[in-house]
Amino acid sequence: MTAFVDSGIPAVGQVRWGTHFCQFYETAADLVDTLVPYFKAGLENNEQCLWVAARPLGAEEAGNALRAAVPDLDRRQRRGQIQIVDAGEWYLRDGKKGADILLDEWLALKDRALENGYLGLRATGNTYFLEAGDWDSFAEYETKVNACFCDHRVIALCSYCTQRCNAGGVLDVVENHEFALARRRGAWTLLESSALKQAKEELRRVNGELETRVAERTSALSVALDETRRAAAEKDVLLQEVHHRVKNNLQIVNSLLMLKARRSRDPALREAFEDTLRRVTAMSLVHEALYQHDDTSGIEFAVYLRTLGAALTDSFGVTGRIAVEVGPAEGRLDLNTAVPVGLIAAEAIANALKHAFPAEGTGRIEIRFRAPGGGEEGELVVRDDGRGIGDADASGTGGSGLALVKAIARQVGGGVSIETRGGTEFRLSFGG
Secondary structure, three states: OOOEEEOOOOOOOEEEOOOEEEEEEOOHHHHHHHHHHHHHHHHHOOOEEEEEEEOOEOHHHHHHHHHHHOOOHHHHHHHOOEEEEEHHHHHOEOEOOOHHHHHHHHHHHHHHHHHOOOOOEEEEEEHHHOOHHHHHHHHHHHHHHHHHHHHOOEEEEEEEEHHHOOHHHHHHHHHOOOEEEEEEOOEEEEEEOHHHHHHHHHHHHHHHHHHHHHHHHHHHHHHHHHHHHHHHHHHHHHHHHHHHHHHHHHHHHHHHHHHHHHHOOOHHHHHHHHHHHHHHHHHHHHHHHHHOOOOOOOEEHHHHHHHHHHHHHHHHOOOOOEEEEEEEEEOEEOHHHHHHHHHHHHHHHHHHHHHOOOOOOOEEEEEEEEOOEOOEOEEEEEEEOOOOOOHHHHHOOOOOOHHHHHHHHHHOOOEEEEEOOOOEEEEEEEOO
């Protein structure tokens, strides 16, 4: 149990649940000085409180002192959040009780506090009522309290009058509590048992070793992270150079295909060259997009589709007549997915530009895209408002290139569907 709460006592500060400590006092003013802020903090922290009072500060005087610091004390007492009782009423109401019976009563009170929605039990007891013959049995009780409370949501502060403790008694008291408070030169001072001091010293030593190891590991991780960042930056530079060279080589291929197409007198062969040219352009634009950005892990596909649409309308000479619009489009694609999906997009747009619109006619091609993610497939939709394609083209056996599209779609785990009502809608669904 590691939760800490405010003790309310400046000399003590925060304590963990299960803390059992004590104070040595001389006067009633000493008790007021510690116990009033102690219980004020507990009440404000929504804790169940029990003040077992004894001379020289009885229950009535204790209540008056606390009421000055907690104006709504009466309301809290009526609600049952705090009890202020005399020691005789608590410890001796049924005669002298054994240590185990007293412990059971404390823990039962704590259990009721938790059941009633309080965070725990905060208590104090004044031992002024003890007689010399009771000292050994009460010391045994305090030893059991020290061992028992550490596992419960209880904070206990025991008050001992210095005038009623001899030197041996003081040693017993300190030994049976985690620490003690004593008034020295007008200020409260902490007294710790030798066992607690040794434990704290060992904890400081272990913490020091741990901090050293953490600092060493943090330094090593920082060096490794810097090296990883440098390696990643170098890789990105190399990849950009690769994409740049691939783009340049594809442009050379484009130029050769364009030259061949212009020199060919066979219309069918010229069209085949032009189809290949557009496919190479689609691949080249992917590498160009990767080269132009620092992040080489993928491309914003909507930007790519707009560039591709403009390039294809220009290659068909229909800029201004046929509008290619990229509608809602979300997400990025990596290189392995962007190239085949880009080829499919080029084929679908080219088919629409070739077959959907009459010569010199006008029209519109709409493109929608969604990258795969969140358990959903990716989707590419190319829709035109033209006259549609024939049955042969729709089956993939005609000259529209749809058979090639379906073959490429299998590379990205995709499927193709076509609808021809009110124009043609081409749809690719793929897993990415």
